[in-house]
Structure formats: structure tokens, C-alpha cells
Amino acid sequence: MQKRAYFGLYIVIAVLAVLPLVVPNSFYLDLAIRMAINAVIVLGLNLLIGFAGQISLGHAGFLGIGAYASAVLPTHFGWHPLLAMGAGAAITGLLAAVLARPIFKLKGQYLAMATLGLGIIINIAIRNEAAWTGGPDGMPVPAMGLMGFELTSDKHWYWVVALMLSVSVWASINLIDSPFGRALRALHGSEVASQVVGVDVVRYKVAIFVMSAVFASLMGSITAHYVGFVTPNLADFFHSIELVTMVVIGGMASVYGSLIGAVLLTALPQALATFEGWETVAFGAILMVCMIFMPKGLVPTLAAKFGKGD
Amino acid sequence: MLAQFLQFLFSGATVGATYALAALGFTLIYNASNVINFAQGEFIMLGGMLAVFFAQSGLPLPAALVLAILIPAIVGIVVEKLAIEPVKGAETVTLIIITIGASLVIRGLTAVFLGKGTHSLAAFSGDTPIEILGATLMPQSLWVLGVTAVVVVVLWYFFNRTLTGKAMLATSYNSLAAELVGINTSKVLFMSFAMSAALGAVGGILVTPITLTSYDVGIMLGLKGFVAAVVGGLGNGLGAVVGGLLVGILESFGAGYLSSAYKDAIPFVLILLILFFMPRGLFGARVTDRV
Amino acid sequence: MALLDVNKLSIHFGGVKAVQEVSFSIDAGIVYAVIGPNGAGKTTLFNLITGVYKPTSGEIRLDGESIGGKSPNELATRGVARTFQNLQICMNMSAIENVMVGAHLRLDRNLLKAALRLPTLTRRDAEMRVEAAELMRFVGLEKYIEARADAMPYGALKRLEIARALAMKPRLIFLDEPAAGLNPKETIEVDELIRKVADSGITVVLVEHDMKMVMNLSDRILVLDYGKKLAEGTGEEVRRNPDVIAAYLGAHA
Numbered sequence: 001m002q003k004r005a006y007f008g009l010y011i012v013i014a015v016l017a018v019l020p021l022v023v024p025n026s027f028y029l030d031l032a033i034r035m036a037i038n039a040v041i042v043l044g045l046n047l048l049i050g051f052a053g054q055i056s057l058g059h060a061g062f063l064g065i066g067a068y069a070s071a072v073l074p075t076h077f078g079w080h081p082l083l084a085m086g087a088g089a090a091i092t093g094l095l096a097a098v099l100a101r102p103i104f105k106l107k108g109q110y111l112a113m114a115t116l117g118l119g120i121i122i123n124i125a126i127r128n129e130a131a132w133t134g135g136p137d138g139m140p141v142p143a144m145g146l147m148g149f150e151l152t153s154d155k156h157w158y159w160v161v162a163l164m165l166s167v168s169v170w171a172s173i174n175l176i177d178s179p180f181g182r183a184l185r186a187l188h189g190s191e192v193a194s195q196v197v198g199v200d201v202v203r204y205k206v207a208i209f210v211m212s213a214v215f216a217s218l219m220g221s222i223t224a225h226y227v228g229f230v231t232p233n234l235a236d237f238f239h240s241i242e243l244v245t246m247v248v249i250g251g252m253a254s255v256y257g258s259l260i261g262a263v264l265l266t267a268l269p270q271a272l273a274t275f276e277g278w279e280t281v282a283f284g285a286i287l288m289v290c291m292i293f294m295p296k297g298l299v300p301t302l303a304a305k306f307g308k309g310d
Numbered sequence: 311m312l313a314q315f316l317q318f319l320f321s322g323a324t325v326g327a328t329y330a331l332a333a334l335g336f337t338l339i340y341n342a343s344n345v346i347n348f349a350q351g352e353f354i355m356l357g358g359m360l361a362v363f364f365a366q367s368g369l370p371l372p373a374a375l376v377l378a379i380l381i382p383a384i385v386g387i388v389v390e391k392l393a394i395e396p397v398k399g400a401e402t403v404t405l406i407i408i409t410i411g412a413s414l415v416i417r418g419l420t421a422v423f424l425g426k427g428t429h430s431l432a433a434f435s436g437d438t439p440i441e442i443l444g445a446t447l448m449p450q451s452l453w454v455l456g457v458t459a460v461v462v463v464v465l466w467y468f469f470n471r472t473l474t475g476k477a478m479l480a481t482s483y484n485s486l487a488a489e490l491v492g493i494n495t496s497k498v499l500f501m502s503f504a505m506s507a508a509l510g511a512v513g514g515i516l517v518t519p520i521t522l523t524s525y526d527v528g529i530m531l532g533l534k535g536f537v538a539a540v541v542g543g544l545g546n547g548l549g550a551v552v553g554g555l556l557v558g559i560l561e562s563f564g565a566g567y568l569s570s571a572y573k574d575a576i577p578f579v580l581i582l583l584i585l586f587f588m589p590r591g592l593f594g595a596r597v598t599d600r601v
Numbered sequence: 602m603a604l605l606d607v608n609k610l611s612i613h614f615g616g617v618k619a620v621q622e623v624s625f626s627i628d629a630g631i632v633y634a635v636i637g638p639n640g641a642g643k644t645t646l647f648n649l650i651t652g653v654y655k656p657t658s659g660e661i662r663l664d665g666e667s668i669g670g671k672s673p674n675e676l677a678t679r680g681v682a683r684t685f686q687n688l689q690i691c692m693n694m695s696a697i698e699n700v701m702v703g704a705h706l707r708l709d710r711n712l713l714k715a716a717l718r719l720p721t722l723t724r725r726d727a728e729m730r731v732e733a734a735e736l737m738r739f740v741g742l743e744k745y746i747e748a749r750a751d752a753m754p755y756g757a758l759k760r761l762e763i764a765r766a767l768a769m770k771p772r773l774i775f776l777d778e779p780a781a782g783l784n785p786k787e788t789i790e791v792d793e794l795i796r797k798v799a800d801s802g803i804t805v806v807l808v809e810h811d812m813k814m815v816m817n818l819s820d821r822i823l824v825l826d827y828g829k830k831l832a833e834g835t836g837e838e839v840r841r842n843p844d845v846i847a848a849y850l851g852a853h854a
Binding site: 055057106118121245279281 | 396
């Protein structure tokens with residue numbers, strides 16, 4: 001199974017390597033970078049939703065923490081961007097752990113409600129504390145740099161992000177076919193069964209939630225440095241829903257599904273911009289149609305059609 | 311001192327009644343189908359927006375109001391037939407995304423056809439504020455509270471004394487068993503969507519003279535209504551009403567006494583507290599899994 | 602000393618006293634059956650001992666250590682395995698993965714090592730896959746080694762659960778109605794399988810309604826009725842007990 005799974009990885013790497021050469025202009029390069037960033041976030045989120053079977057409706061909040069840590073700490077406190085990114089991740093990890101432990105001790109889909117609440121609170125806090133965050137208008141973000149070299153060119157960003165994506169895909173594939181990964185999937189399949197074979201269900205759920213939150217935070221920081229500017233929209237409820245949609249449409253519990261979902265749903269708002277006021281309607285309609293006819297998501301549905309078996 | 315307290319209490323209870331109606335809507339649908347209907351907020355919005363639209367296009371107020379309740383109910387049935395029934399038994403995430411998609415479609419269509427402006431309705435019995443112990447109470451508030459109370463009583467009667475209502479309750483406890491005794495469960499399902507939408511719409515209409523309406527009020531109202539349902543105990547009707555009033559009043563007190571900038575955050579802090587300390591909500595039932 | 606000692610164990614669900622002051626002990630290496638009418642509390646008893654429910658009162662000791670109220674995953678570390686009356690198979694995984702999950706505690710669960718695909722981990726995993734295939738052969742599922750769990754028939758899934766339990770290398774295995782829903786031929790196969798498991802040295806505790814199987818396999822039998830212990834002893838003793846006959850077996854046992 002490993003060989004076949006890696007086959008997809010090689011394709012991804014090949015595509016990433018060739019892309020800058022075929023891309024017509026910087027608009028599309030920018031789009032590609034955003035797709036790759038979203039893909040990493042979605043990979044992390046899919047571990048939570050697709051593999052462990054839990055729902056987070058506030059993940060954009062974690063993105064916001066990372067993004068604003070990278071904006072606020074260097075700007076107001078003179079921190080080095082890498083340190084700020086680490087701090088953002090640490091705060092997110094702590095917050096996620098504190099939230100998750102009591103929630104996961106309960107039976108049922110309570111994480112959805114808790115993350116909904118947390119995400120909205122984070123968004124409101126960002127909007128209100130204008131002195132630090134620039135409020136609804138946002139604030140600029142200093143460039144990411146290391147030892148004098150500043151990361152500003154799009155081309156450089158592309159390679160950084162492409163590398164991150166490749167490593168994330170590789171790590172995800174490895175994780176799935178490992179004892180840890182199997183325990184997660186068993187948890188989703190039958191929580192009771194996984195308990196009786198020794199899986200500490202609460203600890204695993206907390207671990208995967210914290211992991212996916214920290215992923216989001218790190219990518220939030222990356223986004224902040226790449227765009228050079230942050231606004232509270234990055235951390236709002238709609239963005240959280242967009243992320244969940246990327247997971248579900250691409251295919252829950254599918255690594256390549258996450259990539260497809262990220263690509264499609266990053267491109268979709270651009271494509272819908274021509275609809276002039278109908279974007280929301282179109283987006284909603286697409287969501288509904290996809291979920292009604294392909295509830296398992298694109299990649300698993302197509303995989304089932306074109307080849308029985310794993 | 312007292313005047314301020316009463317002021318916050320009145321405005322909190324007023325908006326809380328809207329949350330209560332929204333929460334009842336959530337509860338109805340959740341009981342009938344285990345779906346958390348994220349489009350609930352849009353029914354509230356539709357009620358207000360349609361009432362404004364019909365009143366402004368010359369219809370007498372009563373007719374406008376009836377249409378503003380009827381049309382959302384029909385929209386509710388459409389959503390149920392097109393989006394929920396085909397995927398019965400799908401995973402929770404799938405259903406959540408579908409209802410969110412539906413809410414986007416409804417909101418988007420409203421923006422396209424009714425514009426993005428903010429609108430108001432004339433208060434039902436005038437604007438003259440009523441003085442009570444130094445606090446002012448808008449007559450519209452009395453309408454909100456009064457109609458909500460009537461609605462709650464009617465619903466209680468419906469579920470406890472009529473056959474259809476009891477059939478709906480039976481379906482919520484065990485839909486397979488209900489079907490086996492001859493209850494038409496898919497009729498129950500679309501009735502619950504219709505009723506839930508109508509409830510939301512009523513709330514939306516009542517509160518528009520006070521808080522105004524626009525195409526995007528549904529999001530926050532819906533989410534807060536959901537919080538109210540969870541606070542009261544998801545699936546419990548009395549809990550929905552109490553939860554709604556509680557959320558509204560606490561929001562009002564929080565905004566008044568603590569910080570008005572964080573007003574919108576208060577219901578969500580509340581849901582976190584409830585999940586940490588009383589996850590089944592105020593009136594939720596204890597459930598044990600059979601293995 | 603007995604392997605498992607249960608002393609005055611009780612659990613109440615609201616007003617329902619599902620298990621009332623049940624006491625018994627099980628020696629290592631035997632096959633012990635729990636029988637009784639439906640609703641007697643047999644599965645509840647299992648759930649209590651395997652950590653799915655917390656007792657209201659009473660004691661459970663495994664090798665002298667008190668385990669009442671411990672969670673199922675803690676009990677797994679002490680060598681307790683079980684199967685379920687209502688199958689609990691992970692349909693989202695393949696058959697062999699289900700078995701491999703059984704070996705969870707015996708493998709390296711480290712997240713970082715997994716993500717980085719360190720060779721020690723992958724080697725151990727490959728060895729485990731071979732062992733899992735062996736276990737599937739042991740329980741008679743050779744033809745399903747490459748199959749997905751959701752493609753397997755009910756009878757096969759029941760045996761898959763047993764394979765998963767065996768992957769834990771347990772000392773004590775609880776089988777909850779292993780023959781439920783099986784036709785006569787499949788029942789005989791399960792009977793033989795349980796005999797094989799018991800012969801390999803594992804203590805087997807079983808809930809079962811098929812009296813022929815119970816009498817065939819068991820060294821000792823516990824009879825429950827309405828949550829209370831009605832009788833305990835060897836197959837012969839239980840079959841002659843007038844209370845047991847009245848409540849459960851009928852006159853021609």
C-alpha cells in the first residue's frame with residue numbers, strides 16, 4: 001500500500017516542480033501559492049475531520065492567532081518573525097489543548113460547538129483590540145527573514161510553500177499507515193473497539209486536535225508574511241466553513257482529496273467573481289450539490305468508480 | 311440603578327425571545343432528523359425582509375405578515391425535500407455543510423433580489439415608550455414577548471395534546487419504531503422544517519421594528535439561536551425557550567455592565583462555559599450508549 | 602489465586618438494577634460461561650468487567666489488582682480483550698488493519714517516528730502485518746486477508762473481532778455471544794475456534810445462548826437472572842439445578 005500511496009506523492013512533486021514554468025503570469029503564481037498554503041491547512045484539518053471523525057467549526061480562529069502573532073509581536077514588540085511564528089503556534093497549541101481535554105471527555109459532537117464558539121470569540125477579539133491589531137482594517141506584517149535574507153519575492157515564496165506541501169503530504173501518508181494513524185482511523189470507525197484494544201481515546205483526540213490547530217497557526221503566520229498584511233477576515237466563521245468544505249468536498253480521510261479540495265475551493269471564489277452578486281448563491285449551490293451527490297468527496301467517489309478496492 | 315437593570319432586562323428579554331424562537335426551530339429539526347440546521351438564521355432574516363418588502367409594495371400589513379411567514383415555511387420545505395431527504399443517514403459533517411450551503415443560497419438570493427440595504431418595519435402599535443420604574447419599554451417589546459409566549463403555549467398544546475404533535479414527538483424518539491406503527495415519518499420531517507422556518511420567520515418579523523433587518527442578519531441570529539438551544543439542552547423544547555431568554559438577557563447585561571464591544575462574544579463564551587460545566591445543557595437528558 | 606475475582610458487583614441505571622451483588626471467581630486457563638435469559642445482565646456484566654461501565658458498588662480484582670472503574674484502554678494494558686455482541690468493527694478500514702489495531706499496545710505509537718517513517722517503525726509494522734495475516738488464518742479467514750472490512754459477511758466479521766482480540770496477546774478474553782446470528786455450520790466452526798483459543802492458554806469467558814456450545818466448551822458456568830446470580834458450577838451441576846431449569850433451561854435440558 002505504501003508504494004501506491006507514494007506514487008501520488010511523486011506526481012504532486014512533479015506538478016509542483018513544473019508549475020512555475022507553465023504559469024502564465026504572477027496572478028496565477030500567487031493563486032498557486034495560496035492553493036498550496038490552503039492545502040497544508042486542509043491536510044491538518046482532514047486528520048481531525050476525516051480520520052479522527054471530529055468536526056472543527058472554528059479553525060480559522062487558529063489561523064488568525066498565528067497570523068496576528070506574526071503581525072503584532074514583531075511590530076509592537078520587536079520580536080524576530082520566526083520567534084513570533086513559534087509563539088503563535090505555542091499559544092494555539094496551549095489553547096487547543098485546554099479546550100480539547102474537557103470537551104473530548106464528553107461523548108458526542110461537542111467539539112463542533114466548542115470550536116464554533118472559540119473561533120467567533122477570537123474573531124471578535126481581533127476586531128476589537130484595534131490598538132494592537134489595527135481592528136477591522138487590519139495591519140501590515142513585516143517580512144519573514146533569516147540572517148539578513150528577506151523572503152519577499154513570489155518565486156522564493158513558491159518554493160518555500162511547495163517544499164512545505166511536499167513534506168506535509170509525505171508525512172501524512174506515512175502517518176496514515178502507521179500504528180498511530182491506524183489508531184486514529186479505528187477511533188473514527190468504532191470508538192469502543194479502539195478503546196478495548198488500548199487506545200487512549202481522549203489523549204488521541206486531543207493530540208490530533210492540537211496538531212491540526214498548530215498546523216493552522218503556522219500556516220496563518222506563513223500567510224501573513226506572504227501577503228504582507230492581515231485582516232480579521234482571515235479568522236472569521238465563513239473562512240472556517242470554507243476550510244471544512246475543502247476537506248469534505250475533496251474527500252474526508254483522503255490525503256489527495258485534501259489537495260484537490262484546497263485547489264478547487266481556492267480557485268472557486270476567483271471563478272465566481274464573474275457572477276456579480278451571485279457568488280454567494282453559486283458557492284452555496286455548489287456545496288449542496290457536491291454534498292448530496294458525492295457525500296464521500298470527489299477523490300474517494302472517483303476512486304471507487306474507476307477501480308474497486310483500495 | 312434599578313432603572314438601568316430593568317432596561318437591560320427588557321431589551322435582553324426582547325431579543326432573547328427571538329433567540330428562543332430560533333432555538334425552538336433548531337430543536338424541532340434536531341429532534342426530527344438529528345440535523346443541526348445552520349440555515350435556521352436565514353429563516354429569521356427572511357421573515358423580517360419579506361415583511362418589509364411586502365409592506366413596502368403596498369400590501370396591508372396583516373397580508374404582508376402572513377406571506378412573510380408562509381414563504382419561509384415553503385422555503386423550509388424545499389430545503390428539506392431537496393437537500394435533507396436525499397441524504398438521510400449521511401455523516402454529520404455532510405449534513406452541516408448542506409445546511410450551510412442552503413443558508414448561503416438563501417442569503418445570496420435575498421441580496422440579489424432584495425438588495426443589501428438595511429430596512430425597518432413600523433412598530434405594530436406605535437413608538438410611544440412605556441415607563442416602568444424609570445426604565446423605558448417599547449410597545450414592540452411587549453408584542454415580541456407576548457407573541458412568543460402565545461407561540462410557545464400553542465406548540466406545547468400541539469405536541470402534548472394533538473395526535474400529529476405526538477406523532478412528531480414519537481418520531482424524534484425513535485424514527486424506525488414510529489414508521490413501524492404507521493407514522494409517516496417523511497411528512498413529520500417536512501412539517502418540522504416548515505414549522506421551524508415559520509417560527510424563525512415570526513421571530514424575525516417581531517424584532518425588525520426594534521433591531522432592523524438586512525440580508526445578513528441571519529448569520530449571527532442563527533448562531534446565537536443555536537447557542538441558546540445548546541444552553542437549554544439540545545432537543546429539549548423548554549430548554550430552548552429558557553436558553554433563548556437566558557442568552558438574550560445575559561448578552562444584554564454583559565454589554566451593559568461589562569463591555570459593549572464584546573457584546574456579540576457573550577453568547578459564545580456562554581456556550582463554552584456550558585460545554586465545560588454542564589454539557590447536556592440546563593434541561594438535557596442523560597444518555598447512555600448500549601454496546 | 603483466581604485470575605479474576607468479582608465480589609458483590611452491582612450497577613444501577615437510574616431505577617434499573619441491571620446487576621445486583623454478583624460474586625464469582627475465574628481460575629486461569631479455564632473456559633467460563635455466563636448464561637441466562639435475555640435482559641439478565643450478562644452483557645452488562647461484561648461491560649462492567651471490561652471497563653465500559655463503572656460499577657455502582659462492589660469489587661473486581663484481576664490477579665489481585667482492583668480494576669473496577671478502570672477504563673477499557675487501561676484494562677487492555679493488563680491483558681484483557683473482548684468481542685462485542687453488536688459487532689464493533691471499523692468498517693472504514695481493511696480487514697487486516699482491524700486485526701493490526703488489536704496489536705496497538707505492542708507497537709510503537711510515536712507520532713513523530715510515524716510521520717518521518719523511521720525504519721525501525723516500518724519494520725515492526727511489516728512484521729505485525731505478517732502476524733495479523735497469521736491470526737486471520739488461525740481464525741479461518743484466509744480468503745479475506747486482502748479484503749476490506751465492509752465487504753465481509755457477518756459471520757466472518759465475528760471471527761475478525763476474535764482475531765483482533767487475539768492480536769492483543771491477552772491472558773483473558775471475553776466473548777460476547779460469538780455464535781449469535783450464525784447458522785449451524787458456522788456455529789460449529791466458532792465452537793472449534795474457541796476450543797483452539799482456550800487450548801493456547803488464554804482464559805476464555807463467554808456469554809452464549811447456544812446451550813450445546815456452552816455445555817461442550819465450558820469448565821464452569823455462571824447463571825444470571827434479573828441481574829442476580831442464580832447458580833454457579835460445572836455444566837452438570839448447573840444443568841441439574843432446579844432454579845436454573847425453571848428460569849432458563851426448561852425441563853428437557
